[in-house]
Amino acid sequence: MEIRLDREKGRPLVEKIINGHGASVDDLYLRRQALQFSLHPGFDTLLSLTAVRDMTPFDYQIRTVRHVLANLRGRALLCDEVGMGKTVEAGLIALEYMLRGLARRVLILAPPSLVSQWREEMQVKFNLDFITYDDPAFKAHHEPWTFFPRIIASIDTAKRESHRLQIGAAAFDLVICDEAHHLKNRRTQAYQLVSQLQKKYILLLTATPVENDLEELFNLITLLLPGQLETAAAFKKKYITRGDALKPKNTEELKALVREVMVRNRRSETGVILSRRYAETIRLQLSPEEMAFYRRLTHFVRGFFIDGQDKPQGGASLLTLKVLQREIGSSIEAVLPTLTKMAEQPSYAPEMRRLFAALLEQAKKVPHRAKADALVQLLRGLNDKVIVFTGFSETHRYLVRRLTEAGFAVAQLHGGMKRLEKEEQVRYFADVAQVLLSTETGSEGRNLQFCRCLVNYDLPWNPMQIEQRIGRIHRIGQERDVYIYNLSAQDTLEAHMLELLDAKINMFQLVVGELDMILGNLKENQGFEDMVLNAWLQSADEREMEAQMDKVGDQLLEAKNHYLAVKAIDERLLGELVPDE
Incomplete structure (x- = not known):
């Protein structure tokens, strides 16, 4: 075989000298593909299992991947119960296709809140780098949807007219749609977008494919x-009982058709999450000086929100004021750098700088740290390894110093550390230290299941961040019960938030993954954290604040009840339609 260059036409001319017969470029490409396939093992042997990092898939996940590849031909509805690892199954399928040369261009469509989580999982577990739709490089490119080979995007963004045409012109080897129950209505733009995508393989992920x-x-x-x-008309006539849209008929025939595209793994059948969660709230009183400062700062921040100003007089932005409110919910230490910066900000009006300077001086004079005292007392009573989470680097540094002075061996994880430093600290925690002090970014991708006790020193306003903290130790493979301790300073925003999450939806008793399903059912356009913050900051007095918080709690409860109703429907229907193997 020799390759000659046809200089007149400017393209390679491939000839195969066998018995005087020539072979086209297409023939050569097909022969090469056939040779590659002959060298690869069948789907019984998964190449992806040797390529994943810091993860050992469970048997049911491996069976699912083989079934989708070998029998469902890469087009499947993955309907595992919540928390069973549908993301892992989808990642393994994607990686398998890539390793075999069957897929290069991959598009993942997910709700906005899950885009960064998908990117992290694909990178950490599967060593696959994806670009997200909000990445500056993606935004800067004139044809990003066709240029970048691996993309993670919000489906809300993808369906916009400014993107839809370009996406429609792009060809993808594999499309993955997370939370696919949002595609249940074929009249929506999201459904039409996915339907019209050029795709070879497609995975739809949802725990609740039927709602109404x-x-x-x-x-x-x-x-x-x-x-x-x-x-649609034939399906309705043949498989839906007249007068009851949720009652199937001709069930055996429908089962056979559904099983050709659907996989459903149940927690009760796999037995992979046997441990339970136990949560305890450690209620404490701030010292008089701490509470006086907390109330003054809150009053300062609340004043601008009650006035409804988009830009408070004096130059400080509402974002800055929200940051202050978040920080004081963690510690005095967290708020000091922000106050210092604001007091010295030359763009602020002099009266605004003086207000920040006065707050700063009051904060510096606060002598006690009641929450840190409560933490030391709690840790001394726990005869076990404990992870202590905080969302703020200054609080993290303070607690490292405070706990070390109290005699504890302390390991630490934070976002400023390199990967090898983090791994060294995890080993130190596993072998020596009783306490691991961690921020959210520090613990990302870490396997911490050898620990079963967790303390929330402060509470993120986004409940999913609380769930992600717990998920570092209460996850698939955890064999022991998990204990969660929440430090709650009375009469603070965080205390009210914790009360809502615990009393209204029993957050800490939920199965892994259920919180996300509940929050997704909130009817407000704003998220839970904004709902709570607005209730707190826009209330003129305690009575009004309590009434506003009750409204948020009622919406939470309504969202939970809706989720439970949908879950019951899916369990009944899928139990009928997808029998045990």
Whole structure:
């Protein structure tokens, strides 16, 4: 075989000298592909299992991946119960196709809140670098959807007219849609977008494919295999009981069709999450000086919100004021650098700088740290290894010093550390230290399941961040019960937030993954943290604040009840439609 260059036409001319017969470039490419496939093992042997990092997939996940690859031909509805690791299954399938040369261009569509989580998991567990739709490099490119080979995007962004045409012109080897129940209505722009994408393989991930009507299941399956369930009218006539949109008929025939595209793993069958969560709230009183400062700062911040100003007089932004309110919920130490910066900010009006300077001086004079005292007392009573979480680097530094002075061996994780430094600290915690002080960014991707006790020194305003903290130790593979301790200073925003999450939806008793499903059902356009913050800051007095908080709590409870109703429907229907193997 020799390759000659046709200089007149400017392209390679490939000839195969066998018995005087020539072979085209397409023939050569097909022969090369056939040779590659002959060298690769079948799907019974997964190449991806040797390429993953810091992760050992469970048997049911491996079975799912093999089944999707070998039998469902890469088009599947992954309906594992919440918390069972659908992301791991999708990542393994994507990696397997890439390693075998069957996929290069991959598009992951997810809710905005999960985009960064997908990027982290793909990088940490599968060593796959994706670019996100909000990355500056993505935004700067004139044709990003066709240029970048691996993209993670919000489906809300992707369906916009400014993006839809370019996405439609791009060809993808694999499309993954997370929280695919949002695609249940075929009349929506999101459904039409996914339906029209050029794609070879597609995975739809959802724990609740049916909410109101069996036609929602029809719509999702039609995205995977158009015609699998015939037309919408034929499906309704043949498989839905008249007068009851949630009651199937001709069930055995429908089962057989659904099983050709759906995989459903149940927690009760796999037994991979057997441990339970136990949560305790450690209620404490701030010292008089701490409470006086907390109230003064809150009054200072609340004044601008009650006035409804978009830009407070004097130059300070509302974002800055929100940061102050978050920081004081953690510690005096967290708020000091911000106050110092604000007091010296030349763009602020003199009266604003003086207000910040006065707050700074008052903060410096606060002599006691009641929450730190409570932490030391708690740790001395726990005969076990403990992870202490804080969301602020200054609080982290203070606690390292305070706990070391109290005689504890302390390991630490924070975002400023390099990967090898983090691994060294995790080993130190596993072998020697009783306490690991960590920030959210510090613990990302760390396997900390050898520990079962966690302290929330401060509470993030986003409940999913609380869930992610707990998820570092209460996850698939944890064999021991997990104990969570929440430090709660009375009469603070964080105390009210904790009360809502615990009393209204029993957050700390939820199964892994359920909180995300509940928060996704909130009817407000704003997220939970903004709902709570507005209730706190826009209330003129304690009575009004209590009333506003009750409204937020009622919405939380309504969202939870909606989730439980949908869950019950799915368990009944999928139990009928997808029998045990």
